[in-house]
Amino acid sequence: MKTSSNANQVMNDLMEKMDIRMTYQRKIILSILIDNIDKHLTANEIYSLIKVKNDVIGMATIYRTIDILLDKGIVIKHDFGDSAAKYELEIEKNKNHHHLICKKCGKVIEVSGLLKEDFYEKILREKGFQCTEYRLKIFGYCDKCRS
Ligand SMILES: [Zn+2]
Numbered sequence: 001m002k003t004s005s006n007a008n009q010v011m012n013d014l015m016e017k018m019d020i021r022m023t024y025q026r027k028i029i030l031s032i033l034i035d036n037i038d039k040h041l042t043a044n045e046i047y048s049l050i051k052v053k054n055d056v057i058g059m060a061t062i063y064r065t066i067d068i069l070l071d072k073g074i075v076i077k078h079d080f081g082d083s084a085a086k087y088e089l090e091i092e093k094n095k096n097h098h099h100l101i102c103k104k105c106g107k108v109i110e111v112s113g114l115l116k117e118d119f120y121e122k123i124l125r126e127k128g129f130q131c132t133e134y135r136l137k138i139f140g141y142c143d144k145c146r147s
């Protein structure tokens with residue numbers, strides 16, 4: 001299976017970081033996640049995208065692989081309030097973005113932006129909490145569903 005050179009670079013970085021054996025299945029699942037870095041995929045969608053590339057990986061293997069990647073902190077699991085959990089790569093350039101989630105159509109829009117200074121200054125210090133990253137989930141209605 002072919003991946004773009006950028007995807008290969010990301011994959012190499014991940015392989016270095018990860019202390020797991022890079023099996024064929026893991027590679028394919030990772031490359032799907034890398035190619036869809038701006039999306040949030042369910043296990044079923046990952047399955048379908050693999051199929052599009054003329055490969056078949058069973059759902060059990062997909063779930064098992066995702067569990068390992070979750071465990072390694074390479075993937076994070078989202079609950080956007082709809083039925084299926086969604087997964088996305090947790091790599092440096094993808095960190096600290098927020099999600100606007102439409103309660104009607106389920107659309108997820110990514111936005112980035114730093115929290116205001118006083119969040120760190122006041123709230124975190126008050127709680128004695130060291131923040132390494134953050135993600136906000138903002139629920140509401142998208143442009144199309146608003147009316
Ligand atoms: Zn909507």
Ligand SMILES: [Zn+2]
Pocket residue numbers: 039040088097098099110
């Ligand atoms: Zn996201």
